[in-house]
Amino acid sequence: MKITRIAAQVKRAGRYSIYVDEKYAFSLSDTALLEAKLAPGDEITEAELKDWKQTSEDDKALGRAYNYALLRPRSHWEMEFYLKRKKAPPALIEQILNKLTNMQLLDDETFARAWVANRRLLRPTSLRKLQQELRSKRVSDEVVVKVLGEDETDENDVLKELIARKRKQSRYQDKDKLMRYLAGQGFGYSDIKTALEEDEET
Numbered sequence: 001m002k003i004t005r006i007a008a009q010v011k012r013a014g015r016y017s018i019y020v021d022e023k024y025a026f027s028l029s030d031t032a033l034l035e036a037k038l039a040p041g042d043e044i045t046e047a048e049l050k051d052w053k054q055t056s057e058d059d060k061a062l063g064r065a066y067n068y069a070l071l072r073p074r075s076h077w078e079m080e081f082y083l084k085r086k087k088a089p090p091a092l093i094e095q096i097l098n099k100l101t102n103m104q105l106l107d108d109e110t111f112a113r114a115w116v117a118n119r120r121l122l123r124p125t126s127l128r129k130l131q132q133e134l135r136s137k138r139v140s141d142e143v144v145v146k147v148l149g150e151d152e153t154d155e156n157d158v159l160k161e162l163i164a165r166k167r168k169q170s171r172y173q174d175k176d177k178l179m180r181y182l183a184g185q186g187f188g189y190s191d192i193k194t195a196l197e198e199d200e201e202t
Contacts, residue, residue: 001049003042006033015063018052025049026056029063061088065096069105073114077138079106108139112147120151124158124165127151128186159187159195167199 005019014030018038028036032055044052061083068074068082076097083093100106112134119125119133127148134144159182166172166181175196182192 001044001046003038003040003044005040006038020044020049026053027060028056029059032059058092061086061092062096062099065100066105069100073111074106075108075111075137075139076101076106078111108143109147111137112139112143113150116147116151120153124162126155126158126186130186132186155187156191156195159191160199163195163199 001020003018003020004022005017007017007019009015009017009027012027015027016030016033017027018025026049028038036052036055064086065079065083069079074082079100080093080097083096088096097106104110115134115137116130119130130151131144131148134147135141162182162185163178166178172178172181179189179192179196183189
């Protein structure tokens with residue numbers, strides 16, 4: 001069998017189709033193709049073709065992982081869970097996790113800092129709630145304590161801001177509903193009560 005053509009894919013930039021005996025056989029990313037050193041005219045055996053098809057599948061899984069990591073910072077657990085959902089074999093998952101970590105595309109501390117910054121900017125909440133969210137992403141307690149320890153946001157200011165936002169919504173004109181919502185965000189009862197009393201006074 002002979003590789004007769006290598007062509008760039010139109011719909012997937014950076015990926016190439018490899019044809020064997022004039023028929024499509026498998027595809028590789030530009031990086032994988034450079035590493036493979038394949039060229040038209042190369043002879044390959046049936047066993048080698050089978051290996052290249054497996055390499056192609058592994059390469060696709062790595063590409064999906066890259067894209068997933070680039071959308072936003074991910075925790076190690078998020079990436080591992082994603083690859084498991086995509087039915088990647090355990091050995092490949094470990095290989096991809098190591099590769100992304102070495103490329104600094106996967107780091108729980110970086111993920112945690114980005115998560116806290118995003119929540120502080122878009123959806124104010126308590127330190128307790130942030131702690132719960134990070135733990136749900138399987139970030140270690142050591143990293144959670146370190147990152148939240150660096151956060152200098154004043155909890156009372158966050159609580160007041162949240163009350164001001166929710167007061168603008170008709171459903172939260174009911175004080176009990178508002179208190180339940182704030183408690184669900186991880187704030188303590190006494191802090192909520194004090195903040196609401198101050199809000200009513202102003």
